Structure formats: C-alpha cells, structure tokens
Amino acid sequence: MHPRSGIALCSTMYMDWGRRFMRLFLQYTSLDKNNDPERPLVIGYVSPDYFTHSVSYFIEAPLIYHDYTTYKVVVYSAVVKEDAKTNNLRDRVLKNGGTWRNIYGIDEKKVASMVREDKIDILVELIGHTANNKLGMMACRPALVQVTWIGYPNTTGLPTIDYTITDALADPPNTKQKHVEELVRLPDSFLCYTLSPEAGPVCPTPALSNGFVTFGSFNNLAKITSKVLQVWAKILCGVPNSRLIVKCKPFCCESVRKQFLSALEKLGFESLRVDLLPLILLNHDHMQAYSLMDISLDTFPYAGTTTTCESLYMGVPCVAMRGMVHAHNVAVSLLQTVGLNNPVAENEDENVELAVQLASDITALSNMRMRLRDLMVKSPLCDGSKFTHGLARVCIQKYMVSILQW
Template sequence: MAWTENDAGSVREKELIEDNGFLKGSQPSTGTSGSPVVSSPVQKGFEGKDALSYANILRSRNKFADALALYESVLEKDSGIVEAYIGKGICLQMQNMGRLAFDSFAEAIKLDPQNACALTHCGILYKDEGRLLEAAESYHKALKADLSYKPASECLAIVLTDLGTSLKLSGNTQEGIQKYYEALKVDPHYAPAYYNLGVVYSEMMQYDTALSCYEKAAIERPMYAEAYCNMGVIYKNRGDLESAIACYERCLAVSPNFEIAKNNMAIALTDLGTKVKLEGDISQGVAYYKKALYYNWHYADAMYNLGVAYGEMLKFEMAIVFYELAFNFNPHCAEACNNLGVIYKDRDNLDKAVECYQLALSIKPNFSQSLNNLGVVYTVQGKMDAAATMIEKAIIANPTYAEAYNNLGVLYRDAGNISMAISAYEQCLEIDPDSRNAGQNRLLAMNYINEGHDDKLFEAHRDWGRRFMRLYPQYTSWDNPKAPDRPIVIGYVSPDYFTHSVSYFIEAPLVYHDYANYKVVVYSAVVKPDAKTNRFREKVLKKGGIWRDIYGIDEKKVAIMVREDKVDILVELTGHTANNKLGMMACRPAPVQVTWIGYPNTTGLPTIDYRITDSFTDPPDTKQKHVEELIRLPECFLCYIPSPEAGPVAPTPALSNGFITFGSFNNLAKITPKVLQVWARILCAVPNSRLVVKCKPFCCDSVRQRFLTMLEQLGLEPLHVDLLPLILLNHDHMQAYSLMDIR
C-alpha cells in the first residue's frame, strides 16, 4: 500500500493595513500651515477704504507681501480697523510668521472680542503648534460669537477629531470616541470623524458598528479610499470574500495606486481561489490566483497556491515553476520546497527530492511534513534506520500527525516487522479513524500474520468495508439497455497496467478477450505510465476496446463515467493494495461488481458481489470467509505471461557451482517466521546449498544483520546466505534470476 505525502496547502495571510489592519489619524487639513485659511467679510464706514479694499484684492491673489505692506500703512493711519489686523494676520500666517500673525489676530480680538474670524484664525495657529485644547477653545469662542460661521465649525470638527485620535493613541479610547462624536455634533458631515470611529470600533471588534461608520464616511466623501479599504478588511476577516473584493474594487476605482488596497485585494483573491478550488472548481481557483498576481505581482502566496493547483491538475511542470517563484519571492516558504520535493519524488528523482526536503528543513527544522516526506524517500531507498529517525522526528514535532504513523507502519512492514507495522497503523487510526491508507495497510499486513481461517481477519475486512461505505453514496438502479442481442459491457479498473506484478497476469485477458461478442472498457489509474502501459493501450484499442485514463480523477466522478459507459460487469484488480479504486467500487456504478487477481483475501466491501479464484487458492472446504461469493475458475484463476526482458532460460548454476542455490526475490513482510523455518530445514537438509534473497531494505546494515541473526538462530550459517538490495532496472532484475537453481 502506498503512503500519503502531504503538502502544505494553506495560505499564510497578512493584513497590510497599519496597526492591526486599520489606517489611523484624522483627515489632513488644507493650506500651507496645515489648516484652512478663512477670510473676514469686508467692513465699511472707515477712512482708507480704497487702500483696504486693494489690500484685500492683493491678498486674494496670493500677493501676501504687497498686501501686508498696504495693511500696515492702513493701520499706521488708523489703528482701530479690525479688518486690517485680520488681513495683516492672514498675510503673516501665509508667510509662515505664525507668532506675528497671532499678535495681529489678538489685536483684532481686543478691538472686537466677538470677531469669529479672528478667533478662528487664532485656533488655526494653536492647532499648527499642536496646542489642540487651546485651538478647540478658540473655535468654541468663535461659534459662540457667531453660530452660523461655518469655517469655525469645520475647524472645530477637525481639531476635535485630532484630539480624539491623540486620546485613543494614549490609551484613553472612550474619551477619544467622545471627541469623535463631539466633532460630528459640530459638523455632522465631517467624514474623517466617521472614519476614525470606524477604526476604533474595528479595534474593539465591534465590526457592525465599524462598518456603519465607514459607510457614513464614504457617503460624506465618496472618494474616501481608506474607508472602502478598511471595509474590505472587515468583510475579508469575516470570510465574506466577495464583499471584501467589491470594497477593494471601489477603493482602487478612486485611488488606483493605493498599494495597501492592492495588496489586500491580492490576499482576498488568493483566499477566494482556495475556497472555490476546495469546492471543486479548480480552473476558477487558478483564475483567481492569477488575478491576485495582477494586483501584487510578487505575492508569494498566490504563486504557491498556483503551484498546489497545477499539481492537483497533474500539470507538474507549471507547478514546479510557481513553487520556485514562490520560494524566490519568499525565501522562508518551506512549504514550496516541500511540495517541490513531492513532485521530484513522484518522478523518481529521489536525490532532488531529498535536496528539496532538506532545504525546507533548513528553513523550518521542525517542519513535520518534510521530516515525514524525507522518511518516505529513505524508506523507498531502503535506508530504514535513517527513515525511522526522520519519521519519529515528524511525530515528535506533531504528535497528532496521523499519516506519519501510517508511514512508520510502512517502514516496519518493509523491514519485516509486521506486528510493529500493525501497531503503527492502529495509532494512525486512533487519530484519524477514516484514514484510508492506514485502514487498508492494516488489512494487508494482517494477511501476513493471521491464518486465512481466522475470524479476526475476516471481521477486520468486513468492519472496514462497512465504515468505508459510509463515505460514498451508493447507486441502487441502472439504466443499462436490456436488449438480448446487446453485447455485455465489461469494465476492468486497475492502477497496475504498467511493469507491475499484476500486469503479468492481466495481459492475457486483455489481449485474448472476446471483443466480438463483448464490449471491453479499460479504466487505467496508472500513476506513471511506461512502455508496457502503451502496449496494453494499443492492443486494447486495436481489438476494438475502449481505454480511459482515470488517474487523478475523483472516484465519485469515475463512478459516473462507468455508469455513462453502461458497464454491466465491473472488475477491479487491486484490492487493498496501492492506488486502488475501491471508493469507486463502493458507489456500485455497475449492477455486477467483481474483484480479481490483486489481493489474496476479501475486500470487505458489500458492493462487490464476486471474487474470482480457483480450487487451489481457495479449496471448496476453505474456512476463510468472504463478503463476496467465490467464483472458482477451472484449473488456475490467473495466467502468467513472462516479460520479454527475461531472456532465454539460463543453464542451472548448479552445473558450474557444484551446489544448489535456492532464492527468493520478495519483500520481507512475506518472509514470515514460519517461512524462515521451512527454508532453514530445506537448506540444512541439502548439503552445501546456498540461499539468495533480494529485498530493498538489505541496503541497510541493521536489517541485514537482523535477518541473518534470525536464520542463524534456526541453524543456518550466515556464510551460506547472500543478501541483495533493490535492483532498479527491470532487465537487470530479470537477469538476476540466473543466480538461482530453485526459486
């Protein structure tokens, strides 16, 4: 059974708006001094009227120096003209001579204590110096003098808002809120006060109130980009991504270069891409990820998720490109390195996979997924001790990492320690009772230590089948045509139509099937097709059959395909071994369903009606139980077609060696203590005989020594035993059979 490698599919989000996601501060004021400049009404009934009028005209045209000279000449002639003092003060103010300006306004106030204009300008000068309380007091006096004087109310709203922000930042949040409301009482249309209320209510997590305040700010100031942006943040954090994106779009419509909004848009679009992808629309997910990069071309999370999506679409070249881009723009993205390792491992580039996993661990030393995946590669390479170390570290880093326990079970199984393998699978199932890998691996392992007539073995398969059925909907009717002259449609589903042990037994049925009277549909779930896959496909198509590649397609969708093909009899060839499609069989897409070849026991699935076998494998008086009805073929239930790479039969090595060489090329799980006892008796009974055993884990010294020690305890000298590790090329593997006389 294969194990699962996990990738890190989650998006690391960050809000780019300052201070917990919200912009702060009151709305900036206008004018050189940072506040609006107001003008007094023209007064009448005094001498020097023409000079004063001309000074006002010069001032209105921003000729402040010339106007100032005229005002001073007027005041030299008559020091009691209030309007001249105000005009002089404004000219001084606009030339950044704030202290002299203040003195001029003060003179005007002495002459006219109720002059709203002079009081307002004094408030402006106080505000420019940061003396907000004095500014507010001066504005209040101006309004008391003249309630209809709009500049004073506008300025008071500004300074009250600034006071509110100052109080809030110093920790006096409630007093700050009070000042914002005072500002709105003075000027109900002052948008920045609504905006800052939105900020403070957002920080207090009173999001409905915050949204209302932001909306009012936007109504009063339709171009208020920050308000739209912060509304988007609230909607995004609530999971309402569509509303968040709409707010960011409004923001960017009025401020196209607002970087914070563009970055937040990229985040929201990436999240929406992940959402729709998980809902099943992977193409739309990819579209959203790409749109995110339009707003932020260096957003690593969008690139990373594109890598994940393309990997799921089996577009591995594109996945590699985007994982590498993600790592380039975020050198701390260990997940991208890990997922690159998964792709290279699946491509059998194990050295590159190890390099990627190690790079991920250099970034995150306790990254449980990369620790686990590195252990997987070491297991494949037969480096059992190194594999165990890595997987145990993964479990220490994440004690609830279910698949790590499953992979530890695979490791123990490959090393021949079946009881420990089953224990590891059961630990995985305690954490994740629906773990398909661990559940099926446990059943497969139990075959090695439980006798076929053991009720415990049957009950384990039956119980698994009942639980597994709950995960899939079952069809109860079929619309297959019932015309008597219609050819019966037979479907064969397997992941093993490549150079795999099952392929040597399925080739004959596929090639010699009665295609004239039966319609044959082959469903191929091969992970990595090879020349044998291509040969099978060509032969099936040439004979008139149908070949469908289903690798990577959800099993429920495969079930729909089977129903659309009107399959009458569906035969699965895998059982509880790697990459099986028992989930599709659980849906019962065909009225008659059969299991054959790939598994030596019942599947436990009630939706499988028959199991094809023979009287030798399952004698008529067998006590082994099955949920399926046994169909015993005459003679043998399978037919072996040897590999063309096997070559001619070589002369028996005993002729040149002078002794008999026994051998077995098999995994250690099948070499049980009972098998070893039989081997030891045979070798001890045949003088000078030798034993050759080839197995992947024999590249590990500890496994070799353990195996030799067991044989030695049974009376077999280790010097008479040759242990060979995995031979990668199938041709070399076949040639190695010439080392043995009896297999």
Template sequence: MKKQFHKPLRKGGRTSAAPSGSASPTATRFATALAAHQAGRTDEAEAGYRAVLDREPAHPHANNNLGILLRMAGRIAEAIQRYRSAVAAIPEDPGVRSNLAVLMSDRGQGREAAALLRTALALRPDYAEGFFNFSNVLRGLGRVAEGRAACARALTIRPDFAEAHANMGDFLRGAGDLSAAVASFQTALRLRPAMVEAFNNLGETLKEQGRVEEAIQTFQTALGHHPGHPLIHSNLLFALHYTPSRPPEAIHAAHVAWGERHARPLLPADRRFRNDRSPDRRLRIGYVSPDFCTHSCAFFSEPLLRAHDRSAVEVVCYPISRREDVTTARFKTLADRWVPLTGMGDAEAAAVIERDGIDILVDLAGHTGDSRLLVFARRPAPVQATWLGYPDTSGLPMMDFRITDGIADPMNVTDGWHTERLARLPSGFLAFQPALPAEPNPEPPSVAAGHVTFGSFNNLSKVTPDVVAVWAAILKRVPGSRLIVKSKPLGDGPTREAYARLFEAHGVERDRIDLLTRIDPASNHFRAYDRLDIALDPFPYNGTTTTCEALWMGVPVVTLLGTHHVARVGASLLAQCGLVDLIAGDPADYVRRAVDLAGDPARLADLRAGMTARLRASSLTDYAGFARKMEAAYRAMWRDWLARGAP
C-alpha cells in the same frame, strides 16, 4: 501483490485572515465565517464566505478559504477558480500561491505548480511550507534529488516541522534508506502524535523491513486515532496477510468491518440501471486499475486484454494512477475505450462509469496502493467483481464476485471468508505473460558450483521469522548448500544485518546466505535466476509473479499449501504446470520436499531442461483459453444478475 504507498499530505489548506481594521459588515461576516471554518463547521463557513463574496467578489481571503473548503469537498474546478481570484487580488501573498500550486499539482499540472511556488519562495525565502510543497511538486515531476533538497531546506527553516520530517522519511524510503526513514517518521510522530501520514508510512516501512507485527501495531494505533480513515484501514488489512498469527476468520472479520465502516454508507438506496437486458449480447467490461503500466499485475492483465474476443466483450479501461510508460502505451491499444479517472473524486468517477453503461465492472487492485474501492461502494455498474491484484475478499457488501479457482479457494472451504460469491475458473485463475523470452540456463548451477543454491526473490515482508526458521532447517539438512534472498529492502544496512542475525540464531552461518537488493535492469534480474537450483516460496503469503518468473527461467519452486487464498496461490500455479509433487502439506513436509529435490541431481537437471516446454504446454500460458474462461465467467455473472430481477 504490490506494496501500498501513500505520500505525506501536502499543506494545501492554509487559511488566511483579512488584515485587521474597521469592523465593516463585510469584515464581520468574514470573521464569523473564519471562526466557523477553524472550528470545523464547514457548511456554516462556506455559507459565510459566499455571503462575503456576494458583496465583494474579489475578496482575496474569502476566495482563498472557500477554495480550501471546495478542495476538501472534491469540487476541484470551482476551487481552482477561487484560488486564481485570490492570487489575482493579492499577488504578493505566498501562501495563496502555495494553495493554488498544491491543487494544480493534484490535477497533474506540476509545471504550473512549480512556477507558482518559485514565485512564492522568491516573495518569501524563509517560507518553510512553500519549500515543503515545492519538494512534493518536484518529486511529482521526477526531480527527486531537487525535491529532497527542498524538503531539507524546509527543515532547516523549521526543525519542528512534523510534515517535513514525514516527507523526508518518504524520500529516504524511496532511496532504500529504510532505517533512516523509520527514524524520520518517528520524529514526525513525536512532534505530532496523531499524524496520519507519518503513521501510514511508518507502518509501510516496517512491513517492508519484515517487521510485520510492528507494522500491524502501528496501523492499529493509527486507526485508533483515525477510525474513519479508509487508507490506514486498508493498509492494516493488507498487513494481516503476512503473518501466520492471524487466522483467516479474523482476517475476514477485519475486511467485513472495513466494508461496513467505509463502503456501506455510500451505497445508493435505490439504484436503477438502464443497461440492455439481453442475455447473449456483447458485454461492456470495465477494468479499474492503478497498474496499467510496468508492474507485476500487468504480466497477468495484459494477456487477458490482448486475447479477449471483441465480439463477446467490449473493453473499457479506467486507469486510476498517473503512472505511464511503454506498457501503458500497449494497454491503450488493447482498450476499446480508455477513460482515466485520475484527478476525480470517488463520486465523480462512479458517475462517469455509470454514464458509460458498464455491464460488469472489475476491480484489479483490492486494498493495494492507489485502489479506488469507494468507487465500487457507490455501485456504478450492475455487476461488480474483483480479480488479480489482492489476495483476499474486498469486504464490500456491493462487490458481487471474486474470481479465483478451486485450488486457491477450495469449494465449501473458503467461501465463508468472502463477502463476494466465488467464481472459480477451471485450470487456474491466472495466465502469465513474462517480460522477456525464456532463456534459462540449460543446467542447474549446482553442476558447476558443487553445491545446491536455494533462493527467494519475493518481497522481504513475506520472509517472516517463521519462514526463516523453515529455510534454516533446509540449509542445515543439505550440507554445503547456500541461500540467496533478493529484495529491495536488503539494500538498507541495518535491515540486511537483522536478517543475517536471524539466520545465525537458527544455526546458519552468515557466509552461507547472500542477501541482495533489487537488481536492475530487468534482464539482469532474470539472469539472477541462473544462480538458483531451487526457489523457496514464502508462507503464509505466497509469491505470484516471482513464482512464475522462477518457473519461466527453469527453476523449480517448492511451496507450502496453506488454509486460505493468500497461502494457496503457489499450489494453484504449480498445479497448472503439473508440479504437484513440489506442493507441501505442512512445514515438515516442505523441508522434506526441498531436501529431497536438492539430493536428486537428475531430477533437478530434468526439471531445468524441460521447464520451458512444460510452461508452454500449460494453461498458465494459454492466453486465448484463459480469455475464453474469463468471458464465460462474465457471461454467467451477467445472466445471474438478470435472473435475480435486474433492477
């Protein structure tokens, strides 16, 4: 449901060596520890640095290098202490200040990090790594233009600085210059052929451009270099859903492999819980999400939290990203407890959840950006479930349930493609709360325009060549019709041109296609639906928020019923609204239904006029009813755990 994103790694691990001099016992110990550190023998290096510090507590280089090891191990508080000791001992060393700055930025203390780096750059104006880190800190503070300038300065000083090329690609990607971003990531990989951050962001950018097969190949190549990297592996799993060339059996196997490689080794051998075993007591539900903010997932999670029966459940929210806005403020009022996990390692976060006595821990992100599935791998709660944010299994052997419905996941059909047991809710697994009141145009735009306009506002990565071929077939069968495709990546000129040529290759003139980039603000985005007569759902990766928004604005949606969850969400949503006649069984049927609807002005007018009332009468906007269904599912999960012996 959302794009995966990972910033290039900041260089916070620059080791330092003591000045050359007499070979004192302390100097010898330090040299031995440094050699072990550089050879990757971290336990030996840590012991050596501590031996040095036992004799000389203020040793700046031992403090700095031990801080690096502690940061890598997630022991952040002690790492900060060591870095501060090093800065105090050698305040003139810009590298030590830079290391501390990176750690402070990681902890959300960007202003202090920026001050440290300004001093470091004043001490050494040609410090490329310092400018590189400064660029990341500035971006974290929202000063993107200054951050990009600092990154450019790092590249001026060191044109062969691979990490800075990757970061520049990240800045370009954020600005919508996707083709230039791809070139920057490729430059970084030429300079450092196994650079994980460049591989990751190259794959993500290719996916955004709709070059899904290239993205998959990029992630597979990266995983060959870094088989133990869970983020790259998650990105590969996510990308597999966008192409029809990977059957659900293969996608399932890939998820199982992720769980076995990254999650199973973290499961405690003998987990015991102290939760009250009463079957009917109030349950403590923990929601783990990076999206307690203005994000598409919030349109579905916020109404649930608002409608929860607080006599049945206690709501604990665990935000796992630092994004906060007016929507976050609303979420905070809906939580009985608000416990940020940002800045914590996975083991520390799992310990916090276990101490909180959560009964059912619910993942809202899956393998999407900023997710924390490795917290769930440590089994911090008796019952664990996944819902909403990801269209497939987690692959975790310790994730007990996945919440869905009987259309998105038909009984005895998709069960075998999940490591979880499927908890199917009656009448749909989603309820939608739109960002704005429904104010659809009262009549189809074709009445004034004299032609039918189809459209899709989905992520461009879902608009694969197979989808373009089917949409082109529809346009050719409806004379004079037009198509609007709106997605942020279409702000990139080469990407837009590639799609125009793709439609031309199927015999559709480019003047019949409007390729639009993202529209701000939200009100203008919603008003763009006034231009559409019929929305076309992509496949195999259906829309979710976009489908709900189209319906909310009076636009009927034609969808293609696929084999597994990612390709059946559209059918689930339309069925909730009584629009089963817009669900196609195969691509030819999809074309036929879209063409028939385009040729029926009375039907289009009727759907437009009655859509708001239809949605308000549907389970899609019955928030209280949806909350009762979720609470019943939670109760059944809890009783199932008790029945199985409740360790």
C-alpha cells in the same frame, strides 16, 4: 491464537470495514437497467497497475485476447506514473477497438458516473485493498455485476462486489476463509501469466559447475517471516555446503541487510552461506538472476505469485506448501496448473523434506530445469486465449443470472 481463529477474525474485520465504508457512499449508489437487448455487453477493468508491476503480468491476457467483436471493453487506468508497458497495453486495447480512460486523480464518485455513462455491465476491479484502489467507486455500484480478481488475496468486505474470481486450489471448497463475495472457481488456475519477452534463455542449473546446491527466494521481504526462516534453516542444515540467495528491494539498505543476517544467525545460519541482493532494475537482469539458484523456496503463509511464475519460466523448480487461506495456496495453484505436483508440501516438515530431496539429485534437477519452461508455456497457465474466453464466459453467465433476478 489458533490459525482458524485468526482467519475468522480477519474476515470479520473486513466485513465490519465494508459496512462502515458503505455508509459514505449509500447516497451515491444507483444503477440503470440495460433496456436494450441488442446492445453488446460492456466489460470494464479498473486498476492502477497497468505499468511494469507484478500484477500487470496477469492483467495482460484479458486485454489482449478478449473478443472485441462480441462485446465492448473499457479500461479504467489509475496509473500514477505511466511507462512503456502502459503505452503498450493502451495501444493494444485501442487497436483492438476498446476504450482506455485515464482516471488517475479523479474523485471516485465521478469515476462511478463515468462507468454509468459508459453503460458498463460487468465491472472487474483488480486491486482490492492495495495502493491507489478504487473501492469507493465500486461502493457506488455503477455496474450490475461487480467482480474482484487478481490484486488481493482476501475478501474486499464490500457488499457491492458480487464475485471473486478464484480456483479450487487457491480456495478449496472447504475453505474456512469467509467472503462477502461469491467465490467463482475457474477450472484451471485463476491466473494467466504473460511471459516476459526480456527473460533471456534458461541457463544450466548452477550446481553442475558450483559443486553445491543454491536455494533462493526473490519474494517481498515482508513475506519472509521468522517461521519461514526457521524452515529455511532446517533445509540448509539438511543439505551440506548448500547456500541461500535472497533478493528484495530493501537490501539496498545496509541496516536492513545486517538485521536480516542477524536474524538468520540466531537460527543457526552461517552468514557466509547467504547472499543478499537488492532490487535489479532491468527486467532482463532480474530474470537472469534466477540462474544463480537451483531451487526456489516459496514463502508462507503469503506465497509468491509473480516470483513463482518467473522461477518456473527460468527453469527453477519451486518448493511450496499448501495452507488454509488463499494467500497461502496461490503457488500451489500455479505449480499444479503447470503439472508439477511433487514440490507441494502439506506441512513444514514435509516442506523441508521435499527441498532436501530435490537437492539430493543434481542430474534430476538439471533435467527438470531444461524442460520446465516448455512445460509451463504449454500449460493452461500461459494459454491467454483459452483463459480469457473462460473468464468472459463465467462473467457473462453471472450477468445473465443477475438480469433474471433484477
């Protein structure tokens, strides 16, 4: 199947699902108009990921930097198992004057009623079709403006969700990916990364002491397809004595490790040049594990997001490739927002060439490593205040349009 055909089929499946799903909630769909022009706007955020989860690093900025004096913020938390990060986020929201509601285990129709009672004007869901989502609540249309952001790289298929927050790199104007939502492109990245306080210092690039280059990936194993492995094999073949380090949770299982190494060997990898690491529980230790690699290799067609940000923050350049869909382009958006255009390939051959070229100059790698963190911290990717004000401005503009059309 041609990639464009697959994209079209995927979009059709989501939209078909959305139409069928809506039948379950049509009788619960109602909307109360805000008849008080003096009442401050109320923005709601709903997610099950307000805990130590990859998505939480991108949720944090709006919850911290919203102007709580101009409008109200209500957080709907569907967290299954709360942790210290949950407590920290809740405390900061409440301290700023916001409202925090625990909706875990509550029927979605009842949650929709809660949203109506809270008089939410703009409701932002951060989950999409991932675990513990609240799409049933969104189907009930409890808010005038309903938005999806961060949590899912495709359309929700739900006609009651009006907008998707994105940018022109993740979703170019000529994208072939179809959405039921209108795409709202922010001027910089659609993401804002909150830095990990436990990360620790940037370490020198290991090639200086090792005498060889180490490539790496800490992405989800499901993203490492056979096509990705083929490209990585070519990269290692192009860089004599280089090594590969891959870290992901399933490698705690010996059978998974053996299966992965077997797949590599079939592509001509020498298994002795590959190191596999399982999940590292402590965030500090996880972040310091980036000190083991010189260059990180992105996955495709589903790129890394949190891992790309972590890599850059730890001074490790990431080689990514532009694609035809949002999921493929997220790392491109992140890299270019930070100001890195060179490690972006247009195709698989260029991906190999860029990685080999980066590995050929250890001095340049070392210099880049020492300046990447500062470059990232000073970029729009980590400017929580600017990002949040821009996000709020866009949401309010869409709300005003909806009021006029109602």
